Amino acid sequence: MTLRTRIAVTFSLLLAAVLAAALGAVSATNRGNAEREVQRQLDVGVSVFQRLLESNRRQLTQAAQAVASDYGFREAVATRDTDTLVSVLQNSGERIGAALVVLTSLNGDVIAASGLHVKAGTPFPVSSAQRSSLAGDGATSLMVDNGRIYQLVTVPVRSPLPVAWIAMAFELDQKAAHELADITGLAVTLAVNSDGRWTNVVTTLPAGATSQTDVVTRRIEMSKWGNSQAAAILSRSLADARAPFERLTKVLFLIAAISLVASAVAAFWLARNITRPLHDLTKAVDQMRSGTYDVALSVQRSDELGVLAEGLHLMQTAVQSRDQSIRRLAYEDTLTGLMNRTAFGAALSEALAVADAGPVAVAVINLDRFRRINEHLGYSVGDAVLTKMAARLAAVPSVHSAVARLAADQFAAFTRLKDAANLQSWGTSLVMALAEPVFVEAQPIDITATLGLALAAGGSASTDELMRCADLALEHARREKRALAVYEEAFKPAARDQLSLLGELRRAVEHDELRLFFQPKIELKTGRITGAEVLLRWQHPTRGLLSPVDFIPFAEQTGFIRRMTRWTLDHAIAQGAVWQRAGKPVGLAVNISADDIGDERFDTRVASMLTRHQMPPALLTLELTESGFIEDPTRALRMLDALAALGVSLSIDDFGTGYSSLSHLARMPVHEVKIDRSFVQGLESDPETEPVVRSAIDMGHGLGLKVVAEGIETEAAAARLRSFGCDIAQGYLYAKPMPLAAFEAWLEGKERVPVIAMPVDFKIEDLTDSVSLAIY
Amino acid sequence: MMTIVQRRRRIVAGVLAALCAHAASAGMVTVDVTTPSGAPARDTVVVFDPLDAAPPPSHDAAIIDQVSKRFVPRVSVVRTGTSIIFPNSDRIRHQVYSFSPAKTFTLKLYAGSPNTPVIFDHPGLVVLGCNIHDNMVAYVGVVDSPYYAKTTDAGTASLNLPAGRYRLRTWNPNALAAVPSQEIAVQAASLTVPVKIDVSSAPTAVGWPE
Numbered sequence A: 001m002t003l004r005t006r007i008a009v010t011f012s013l014l015l016a017a018v019l020a021a022a023l024g025a026v027s028a029t030n031r032g033n034a035e036r037e038v039q040r041q042l043d044v045g046v047s048v049f050q051r052l053l054e055s056n057r058r059q060l061t062q063a064a065q066a067v068a069s070d071y072g073f074r075e076a077v078a079t080r081d082t083d084t085l086v087s088v089l090q091n092s093g094e095r096i097g098a099a100l101v102v103l104t105s106l107n108g109d110v111i112a113a114s115g116l117h118v119k120a121g122t123p124f125p126v127s128s129a130q131r132s133s134l135a136g137d138g139a140t141s142l143m144v145d146n147g148r149i150y151q152l153v154t155v156p157v158r159s160p161l162p163v164a165w166i167a168m169a170f171e172l173d174q175k176a177a178h179e180l181a182d183i184t185g186l187a188v189t190l191a192v193n194s195d196g197r198w199t200n201v202v203t204t205l206p207a208g209a210t211s212q213t214d215v216v217t218r219r220i221e222m223s224k225w226g227n228s229q230a231a232a233i234l235s236r237s238l239a240d241a242r243a244p245f246e247r248l249t250k251v252l253f254l255i256a257a258i259s260l261v262a263s264a265v266a267a268f269w270l271a272r273n274i275t276r277p278l279h280d281l282t283k284a285v286d287q288m289r290s291g292t293y294d295v296a297l298s299v300q301r302s303d304e305l306g307v308l309a310e311g312l313h314l315m316q317t318a319v320q321s322r323d324q325s326i327r328r329l330a331y332e333d334t335l336t337g338l339m340n341r342t343a344f345g346a347a348l349s350e351a352l353a354v355a356d357a358g359p360v361a362v363a364v365i366n367l368d369r370f371r372r373i374n375e376h377l378g379y380s381v382g383d384a385v386l387t388k389m390a391a392r393l394a395a396v397p398s399v400h401s402a403v404a405r406l407a408a409d410q411f412a413a414f415t416r417l418k419d420a421a422n423l424q425s426w427g428t429s430l431v432m433a434l435a436e437p438v439f440v441e442a443q444p445i446d447i448t449a450t451l452g453l454a455l456a457a458g459g460s461a462s463t464d465e466l467m468r469c470a471d472l473a474l475e476h477a478r479r480e481k482r483a484l485a486v487y488e489e490a491f492k493p494a495a496r497d498q499l500s501l502l503g504e505l506r507r508a509v510e511h512d513e514l515r516l517f518f519q520p521k522i523e524l525k526t527g528r529i530t531g532a533e534v535l536l537r538w539q540h541p542t543r544g545l546l547s548p549v550d551f552i553p554f555a556e557q558t559g560f561i562r563r564m565t566r567w568t569l570d571h572a573i574a575q576g577a578v579w580q581r582a583g584k585p586v587g588l589a590v591n592i593s594a595d596d597i598g599d600e601r602f603d604t605r606v607a608s609m610l611t612r613h614q615m616p617p618a619l620l621t622l623e624l625t626e627s628g629f630i631e632d633p634t635r636a637l638r639m640l641d642a643l644a645a646l647g648v649s650l651s652i653d654d655f656g657t658g659y660s661s662l663s664h665l666a667r668m669p670v671h672e673v674k675i676d677r678s679f680v681q682g683l684e685s686d687p688e689t690e691p692v693v694r695s696a697i698d699m700g701h702g703l704g705l706k707v708v709a710e711g712i713e714t715e716a717a718a719a720r721l722r723s724f725g726c727d728i729a730q731g732y733l734y735a736k737p738m739p740l741a742a743f744e745a746w747l748e749g750k751e752r753v754p755v756i757a758m759p760v761d762f763k764i765e766d767l768t769d770s771v772s773l774a775i776y
Numbered sequence B: 001m002m003t004i005v006q007r008r009r010r011i012v013a014g015v016l017a018a019l020c021a022h023a024a025s026a027g028m029v030t031v032d033v034t035t036p037s038g039a040p041a042r043d044t045v046v047v048f049d050p051l052d053a054a055p056p057p058s059h060d061a062a063i064i065d066q067v068s069k070r071f072v073p074r075v076s077v078v079r080t081g082t083s084i085i086f087p088n089s090d091r092i093r094h095q096v097y098s099f100s101p102a103k104t105f106t107l108k109l110y111a112g113s114p115n116t117p118v119i120f121d122h123p124g125l126v127v128l129g130c131n132i133h134d135n136m137v138a139y140v141g142v143v144d145s146p147y148y149a150k151t152t153d154a155g156t157a158s159l160n161l162p163a164g165r166y167r168l169r170t171w172n173p174n175a176l177a178a179v180p181s182q183e184i185a186v187q188a189a190s191l192t193v194p195v196k197i198d199v200s201s202a203p204t205a206v207g208w209p210e
């Protein structure tokens, strides 16, 4: 049931109930009233009837007394002058209109009479009891004669004691009945019972109305007269009495019906007035729910509904703006105003969905070394740089393009090319756009970007796939240190291989499939053996002995490298401790990765291993590449400090290739640097390498560090490095990395190698496992 | 009101008095009139008609006054031939009349004392009325005998009668019936004669003994 119907019906029912109750009460009251009224009228009627008789009696009595007290009459009575008496009676009877005047003796014998058929000498039928009751001043009784009713008064004749009675009778005729009826408003019937049968003498009831059933009567029994009896019957029709009340009830019913209909209409109208705006509002709210916010809430009212509508309108506006800002947050990068990854993905897939509209090219752009801008110049400058870069990217004219910021320093763009051949030039235009220095607060900031490009030639490519291809291209470009790279199938790693590789690596660690190889480190000046670098090989059950390049990058990617480092350190330290206890201490250098530096508990792990195996920390050198502290230099520095505090030596690997600067190195607790093998090998072929190597060695020395050169294969290179002042050498010139037994054999009885060394090789048979040696 | 003991004592006294008066010429006769219920019947007329000798005619005079719309006295006994004067002591007028056969007369409406007395020259009962005031009723017993009396409030009447025989008549205006006359022999001794009379509350004026 709708609210409108409910209100209307409730109102109407309520009113109907009230009206019904009121009408019922009125009706019941009326009914009761009518009956009470009739009873009251009858009471009054009886009283009036009796008063009428009394009044008649008084009149008659006076008339009779006037006769009785006439001296002449008394004299006539005293002298029994019958003729005179009759004439007097006749005269007085005619004078007052009496039907009968009788003079009787005290015994009731008629002395003289006038009227009717009463004869002198006959007894007048007033009983002695009646007579004695009449003895006062004219008592009354009713007399029945010949079917008629008379009112009779009797007064004594005194001379001076009562000697006779005068009785006078007046007929209660139709006139008297009507008079009574007029006064009382009742129907008056006078009835006589003679011979046991009641006959109506007079009645004011209309003819034929006597059979009415709904009549209330009151019967007044009057005195007996001989064998006859008279009664007056007063009656009133209940229907007549009710008629005015019923008229009133009818009027009330009419009023009730009219007001019920009127109020029902009013209630319906009122309800509609309430519910129509409610309905409108509900509709508006429904539309808001479905995201349509521009529905007009047009309830122009000043009442509560108006307030509600106004409130809903405000809510609508608020929801709309919140919705927009949520959309912005969800799909927009707040800093640059570009799309975010989600929006970009959506836009890209939309673009991809359009088939044969030309190839879609995607570029993933990474700002090189952006972290350092944040670190050195502050985040506000970093943000400014990002904003400007974003603006530049957005300004690159492209066909149907979109630009997004994917991560901190990573952007992406896609465009629809006319031709796949245009890919390179689009990529170049993006690089060019970013190439110029950025001015922040009038300060030029040099920043370069690396791009990965991928092309969706057909409609087959998915968004994710395309993005991943671009990512791989970017990775490739960074690895190749090129500004941009276009994705090739070859970039895609054998995903399945990698997955199984992880499991195999795990197994390798658990089943001790890994092997430690040792490569001696030689002091260039003296040929003294200063120690060995510990290198890792994997004795794969099916693929044979694997070089670190085959699994270390993968281990680094998956984070498994930590486990492997722990394994390597544990075994290396254990071995070092063995040698230490044997009185032949060997300094061991172990490579650690950036991941290990990022491990907060790394120093305590190292310390506990040293303690456990009881190897002096001084015998341990940890080698790490610069990339190990590029990610989070502060944290890396803290770790290096902690490691240095253990008494462990630290060495920077691949010195010269990375981004390390003097200022960086100066702050680090590093003991040596290791010049990358590419420089060392370049010494032979590329004359331009020499100053680089030389300055690198000088730089290391300048910082008070030992300088290690690795990858030395020729005596010439060794001689050159020696002349440059390089401290320690490592390479095939002296020894390849060797398994434990071979290394121990090599080391046996040796404290130094000839300064002018000849390359020494070990026989393949020396290996306990059949391995193929690979170069690390 | 007399108790039975008192009355018995009185009767005894009356008998004793009658015995004592035997030698004397006259005797005291007391008539004690009571109603059947034993109540004294006052204003009862008591007449002793001497049977031995005829009484002499009388020319007495009597007065029946009208005071406060009443005849005073209400009951009178007079000898035949007595003239009665009806003065009017009220300030209103009265019209005295009688329709009694013993004396029928009417005195025209008057105030003060009328000029002429009315002579009651026939024995019998005369009922007087006032034509104006129906409640004014007086009774006059007209008798030949000089021996008559009216009972007091005690219902008794006492007379000194010469010895001899008498007819005792008694009448009361309220009597319901006539009381039979009785013969009384009076001697010197006192005598008490009890009489029973039945009365109603209203006057009846019946049973006047002739």
Ligand SMILES: [Cu+2]
Pocket (backbone or CB within 6 Å): B069, B093, B094, B095, B130, B131, B132, B133, B136
């Ligand atoms: Cu009078």
